[in-house]
Amino acid sequence: MPLASVDQHGSQYCFEDTGPAQSSDYTTLVLVHGACFQAAIFERLFVHAAAHNMRLVAVNMRDYRGSTPYSASELADLSSADVARQTAAIRARGLELLTFILWLIRTEGIPPLSPASSGNSKGGGGIALLGWSWGNKITLSCVAQASHLSPDDVETLGRHMRTLILFDPSPRAFGAPASSLEESYNPLNDASLSPEAKQRVFPDWVSGYYSHSLDGFPSLHRDELLAGFARDPIANPPPHQSATLHRISSDEFARIINADVVARSHLFYELVDGKVYADNTRVALRSTSIWPNIRVVLVWCDMSVSETVLPAWGLLRQVQEDWPTNGRAIHSVRLKGANHFPHWERPKRTMQLFDDLIRSQRIPEDVEMQGTEPVYSKL
Template identity: 50%
Template sequence: MPLASVDEKGTQFYYEDTGAPPGQPSYTTLILIHGGVFHSAIYRPMIPYAAARDVRLVLVNVRDYPGSTPYSPSELAALNSSSLNEQRAMLNERGQEVAAFLLWFIRKECIPQIAGSQGDSGAGGGGLALLAWSWGNTITMSFLAQAAKLPKHDQETLGSYLRSLVLFDSSSHALGVPSDVSDFIMNPLRDPQVPEEQKGCAFERWVSSFTRTRSPQPRRCSPSRSTS
């Protein structure tokens, strides 16, 4: 079971890695962070399509998800605390863990740098992108907030490899959107018509649903008529 150490206390992330695409020296690595209800296995259907697109997928389980280090009682207490300072410290540590994982993976796997990182446009492959879904953006936004606190050599390493951050269907609270702005959005957790004991299952169906929409049919124009 692949595990990555993300601090000096022995904290670990479980991850799955598709490996470097065969015969592609300048592939791009995509690090995938899951949402709040599902773990990284939600991304497994993408695996068969990765190599043909010169992409290496790394599916990461953050703390308290299968295979990764659970939160300690003191960490859970801080998360549930009414103290904003304790909550902030808890989130800061989660961002530091993501930074540590990225740095660890870059150095362990010797992934290629962004093409052009030494001066040209950087339009080729190489480097890594970081994607988080839904609640997972809380963790990656915390990672960005910690970037300036990293040692200079770590900042330089990430600067040579991190090519993009993808906020995939972010939850509103991950971006600090006030609740009174987003309350109009349907959410089964807030729906009084959904019985309390069914809210969990209703949320899972809602947050993972895919809706196929039909492409609009081209409008047919009537032939013009002469008015002469």
């Protein structure tokens, strides 16, 4: 896997790259993985990229396999109880991702945005950025740090940045307080489990299918939402709804999972003050002062763990009740029948969805994921 430097200290990202599509106006989608997983979790999408005139670049974040581990001082900042040090740590992660995207543009000659060629298209070229689960904390920091770049870097990115996809975001990605275990169970917050036990149970918990009661979402009050959550996955599920990670080979498991990072560094992200993430969300989403034309799409999976449904609800309630007039428009897409892994379970249709979200003028509100082909409604 290739490497790219992402700061002045020589830190590097390891990444997977499908390479340029066979055109001069292909679109590049940069993919940021979630906690415990790594770039290979997106590998089933790769074979479908060329059919959509897209280049996929999946990055291993710092401390994940092949990328530079955190230094002792970086871990000290991330694990500190001092909010200023936490802020500096999360800001550094966002700046690293910005540096990587600039490196891609300048080293790989990524095509800039180009005009639409038809009435139902947003044109070709450019870069879309997708954070999945925990990865949203990094992508939101990335967009939020843009004002710290030089004018030349801001302009360069402005010629390329087209879409931000918030894909089934993890708990507290937008800065909400942590929920209690009784409200929404998350083994990472379970004090009765050791770090090693959390590392062991996390994959099975996160990849199940949950039958939540979500009628009226997102207009439900918080207590109504919590009452409708299923704590446990579907009992005696049909084969296609058993936990995703129970249906993969040992070779695949070894390729997509980097479990030791959970105890080593990831748990510190769960302890960061919510204000740090809320500030990034405010700067990245509630203002259009930089890159005003970026499209923002929240994609949430309605059979995912409750801990991803909750932040999606929280953001959409903000949009309904307290969104500034100059804030970014937030498009919302519900993946019906999808757990936390549609990109692994349904890669062909998920790739089609990403293409539509990035380049189509029309954004679906609901997408049925259990059939043979995607069925869009409420266009």
